[in-house]
Amino acid sequence: MKMKEAVEKIMSGFFFLCGATTIIAVSAISIYMVISGIPAIIEIGVKEFLLGEVWKSTAAEPKFGILPFILTSVFGTFGAILLGVPIGLMTAVFLSKLANEKIAASFRPTVELLAGIPSVVYGLVGMIVLVPVIMNTFGLKNGTCLLAAILVLAIMILPSIISVSETALNAVPKEYEEASYALGATKMETIFKVSIPSAKSGIVAGIVLGIGRAIGEAMAVMMVAGNVANMPELFKSVTFLTTAITKEMAYASGLQREALFSIALVLFIFIMVINGILNVLLKKGSGSK
DSSP, X not given: OHHHHHHHHHHHHHHHHHHHHHHHHHHHHHHHHHHHHHHHHHHHOHHHHHHOOOEETTSSXXXXXXXXXXXXXXXXXXXXXXXXXXXXXXXXXXXXXXXXXXXXXXXXXXXXXXXXXXXXXXXHHIIIIIHHHHHHHXXXXXXXXXXXXXXXXXHHHHHHHHHHHHXXXXXXXXXXXXHHHHTXXXXXXXXXXXXXXXXXXXXXHHHHHHHHHHHXXXXXXXXXXXXXXXXXXXXXXXXXXXXXXXXXXXXXXXXXXXXXXHHHHHHHHHHHHHXXXXXXHHHHHHHHO
């Protein structure tokens, strides 16, 4: 008996240590980002930094306006969600509720493979295949643009949305669906009015994971977006917040380097705000259910 109590105490302490390590790591990252990012914002000026439309970090008279990067990240993420979420959700519905087991079993490895493909491979395929297609289809001089980045990001977020949404749909109690059929509902009515609402929390979790990947992606979008500090337009070369950091950090120094840390701080806050909004909406939806 004493041995069991000792083991339970040890395991409880171990679990507490794991939880505390996670909290400490997040806190340390947050503090480091604030300490590293605030000085440049103060020196440049909040308005000039956040609302400035010109980024010329290596010019004789440097300018550090990141509004093009912020808007590009917002539009790029929103576009990827607009395309990826419906496709991912409908694929999850197909695998969970419509496909027979053999077909579903053959589809799942493909989804898992998509999740395991490195970002650079997505970017390489996008650069070799997608960019020329966009250039020829729309008669552009250069196919590296915001549209190419949106399409690549939409594909990259599919595995997270499909896997988590399918798991959530499979967890819906069969009694709910059987009761719907007993009341005369069709299969489609049951899926859209019973199954999906019941699995809403899991589906939203998958969407949050997808958004996190879309916002934080750097390598793939760097290869297809063009990396020019333009205000976002669908067929113009653009730069995301992530790629703005990646492409200059290797040679940056002085105020330029500090400004890159400030961009990272803005990106960090951006992700936290989006996650917070989604969590609030999810809690409100659960409360009104």
